[in-house]
Amino acid sequence: MERDEVIELVREHLAEELEVDPGRIEEGTRFREDLEADSLDLYELVMELEDRYGIRVTEEEATRISTVGDAVAFVIERAPA
Amino acid sequence: MAQSRPVTIALDGFGAEQGFDVLAEGARRAAADGIGVRVFGPERSLALDGVDGIEVIPTTEWIGNEDDPVHSVRERKEASVVRAAADVAEGDAAAMVSLGSTGATMAAATFGLRRLKGVQRPALAVRIPSPRKPVLFLDVGANVEVRAQHLVQFAFLGAAFAAAVLEIREPTVGLLTVGEEAGKGRGEIVEAHRILAEAPGINFAGNIEGGDLPEAKVDVVVTDGFTGNVALKVMEGAARELAGAISDLAHKNVLAAAGGLLLKPALGGLRKEFDPDTTGGAILLGLRATAIVGHGSSGPEGIANAVRLAARSVKVDAVGRTAALLREGHAGRAALAGEDVPG
Numbered sequence: 001m002e003r004d005e006v007i008e009l010v011r012e013h014l015a016e017e018l019e020v021d022p023g024r025i026e027e028g029t030r031f032r033e034d035l036e037a038d039s040l041d042l043y044e045l046v047m048e049l050e051d052r053y054g055i056r057v058t059e060e061e062a063t064r065i066s067t068v069g070d071a072v073a074f075v076i077e078r079a080p081a
Numbered sequence: 082m083a084q085s086r087p088v089t090i091a092l093d094g095f096g097a098e099q100g101f102d103v104l105a106e107g108a109r110r111a112a113a114d115g116i117g118v119r120v121f122g123p124e125r126s127l128a129l130d131g132v133d134g135i136e137v138i139p140t141t142e143w144i145g146n147e148d149d150p151v152h153s154v155r156e157r158k159e160a161s162v163v164r165a166a167a168d169v170a171e172g173d174a175a176a177m178v179s180l181g182s183t184g185a186t187m188a189a190a191t192f193g194l195r196r197l198k199g200v201q202r203p204a205l206a207v208r209i210p211s212p213r214k215p216v217l218f219l220d221v222g223a224n225v226e227v228r229a230q231h232l233v234q235f236a237f238l239g240a241a242f243a244a245a246v247l248e249i250r251e252p253t254v255g256l257l258t259v260g261e262e263a264g265k266g267r268g269e270i271v272e273a274h275r276i277l278a279e280a281p282g283i284n285f286a287g288n289i290e291g292g293d294l295p296e297a298k299v300d301v302v303v304t305d306g307f308t309g310n311v312a313l314k315v316m317e318g319a320a321r322e323l324a325g326a327i328s329d330l331a332h333k334n335v336l337a338a339a340g341g342l343l344l345k346p347a348l349g350g351l352r353k354e355f356d357p358d359t360t361g362g363a364i365l366l367g368l369r370a371t372a373i374v375g376h377g378s379s380g381p382e383g384i385a386n387a388v389r390l391a392a393r394s395v396k397v398d399a400v401g402r403t404a405a406l407l408r409e410g411h412a413g414r415a416a417l418a419g420e421d422v423p424g
Contacts (some may be wrong), residue, residue, distance in 0.1 A: 019199055019415035036418070040191070040202065043151070047192055059152060 006053075006072045014068075017041060027043050027069035045071065053079040083136040083174075086117030088392040091165040094122015095143035096181025097384065098377045101126040104180070107384025108135055114385075116392045121161040140164055141206065143181065150184030154192060162186055166193025169370045176371035176391040178362070180384065183374050187223055190372035195406050199413025202227070203236045203289050203367035205306065205374065206242060207313065208360045210233035217243045217252075218294065218302045221309040221363060225411050229272035230417040232256065232303055233280070236273075237412045238366040239301035240283050241403035246394055252300035255289035263288065273303075276417070282410035358383030361390035363367040370400060 005044040007027065018035050031037040031045075042065070046057045049071065055078040057065075065071050083089045090111070097104035105127045108118045112134035120127060121140040129135050140161045140405050144153045154163055165177045166189040177194070181188040183205075191203055206219035219239050223241070224231060236254045242293030243252035256274055265288055277285040286299045294302050295316060331341030361383070362375035371394040375387035394400070407413050 016198070017196075019413060038201070044192065044195070047155070058228075059155075 003072060003076060006075045007068070009052060010049075010071055012067055014047055014066065017044060021048075025068060027067065027072065029068045030066055032066070049075055055079050083112075083117035083119045083134055086112075086115060086134050088395045089117030089119060089174045090388050090391045090395075091168040091177040092118050092120045092384075092388060093143075093162045093177070093179035093181055093186070094120045094127055094137070094140060095161045096179055096375075096377055097379065098180075099380060103379075104380050104384055105129050106381035107379070108132075110381055110385035111388035111392070114389060115390075116388055118388060119165075119168060119173075121164045121168070130267040130350050138164065138168075144185040144189075146182045148182065148185065150182060154185055154188040157335055160189075161184075162189045163193065166190055166372070167192065169194055169372075175395040176373070176392050178373040178384075178387045180362075180375040180377050180379060180387070183222065183363075186348065186372065186374045187365060190368055194264045194368040194370045194372060197367055197369055197400065197407070199407055199415065200234060200238070200367040202234070203365050204231075204238055205309075205363050206239060208247065208365050209294065209302075209313075209316070209365045210360070211295055213297040214300070215247065216294065216297045216300060216302055217247065218304075218309060219366065220306040221313045222263075222306045223365070224306040225306055226307070227269060227305040229269040229276065229384075230272035230414070232269060232305070233276045233402050233417060234367070234407070234412055235303045236277055236280075236283060236285065236301070237407050237410050238403055239303060241406040242364065242399055243301050244392075244406075245397045245399040245402045246390075249300050251284045253284050253286040253287045254301040254303060255293065255299035257291070257294065257302050257304035257312070258288045260290065261288050269305075280410050280412065282406055299379075356383075358386060361386035361388075364390070364394070366403065368400070370410065371395060 011022050011025045014025050046062050053075050108120055112118050118135045124139045127137055129137050142159045142161045144162055157216050162179045162181055162185050168174045169177050191378050202224050206217055206222040207221050209216045209218045217239050219235050232397035240252050240254050243249045258270045264271055267297045289298055331337050358379050360372050365372040372390050373387045373391045
């Protein structure tokens with residue numbers, strides 16, 4: 001799986017759901033501080049990633065995902081090849 | 082087949098406190114009105130085989146009140162309420178109804194149906210019966226803590242539903258707080274008042290106080306989920322106690338009993354109006370499809386009314402009209418944050 005592909009999916013999802021300019025979303029972007037996303041927004045992103053890539057994210061793991069890069073790295077590490 | 086009906090509703094087959102027979106009877110009554118019903122529950126217990134307009138999708142797993150809602154919804158994809166939400170998301174039903182755990186229904190609906198574009202938090206709304214006119218009251222429990230933007234969005238969600246489903250023309254909207262003046266209340270209420278006072282597309286009537294709610298001073302009353310839930314339970318408890326006191330007095334002596342008999346027809350109508358079964362349940366607003374949270378204690382008519390309310394929301398395109406009003410009022414997430422809305 002290509003890293004760029006995952007980044008693009010996360011960017012598209014966040015831009016659509018949070019109504020922000022996709023250009024604002026980089027790997028270092030923090031969900032809460034930079035995008036004002038709340039726990040519901042993060043759960044929806046996690047569930048989108050689970051559905052798309054066939055991974056499972058526990059609630060504890062979800063709380064450790066704080067940036068776009070964290071989410072992408074998690075998917076790359078867990079998704080079936 | 083349920084889907085051959087003009088509107089099909091996904092009904093969680095678990096959660097009716099009075100049992101599967103009562104839930105099945107509620108489904109039958111809704112189907113008799115021409116509504117398609119897809120019931121997710123135990124086929125044998127529901128015994129709905131061959132009923133025109135009803136399809137039972139065998140489901141044996143459910144989420145109870147004792148389960149953690151978000152965790153259970155994420156982990157138990159075969160649970161009836163999760164499957165009902167998925168049925169709507171997949172297009173086999175147009176809206177969902179559950180009488181089970183409120184938290185699980187809200188989680189399943191929010192994750193399964195997804196929020197309307199630009200909506201930050203869905204809100205739970207109930208129609209409060211009042212001797213003068215019904216009032217739509219939200220949020221009654223979905224969001225314990227809110228920000229000003231959430232309250233503003235609740236105002237638009239409530240106004241759109243009141244106009245579309247309750248057929249109130251240009252509904253007036255009030256913000257529940259501790260005084261009528263604009264500066265009364267916590268910071269988020271003062272800020273929400275400021276935004277709503279300048280917002281286009283909404284008939285904002287300003288602040289209202291607790292006593293104005295049963296008096297139906299406005300058509301839609303907006304507050305946070307904590308205050309709303311407490312206020313709702315206080316009103317329900319007070320109404321129940323008052324009804325009991327009136328009944329006791331009417332049986333006190335022969336004269337009172339005679340007076341009670343004379344008043345019975347009028348009081349009977351009032352009792353029906355105040356019966357939770359009449360309203361059909363609470364509506365989760367702000368999603369891409371309608372979700373109704375029915376009363377677990379409902380009888381067959383209450384269950385049928387919950388399904389009818391869902392079907393009516395679909396017929397009048399409550400969701401589409403809500404999205405349109407949010408746009409018109411510049412009340413989407415980006416607009417409220419003062420940003421240009423992309424795309």
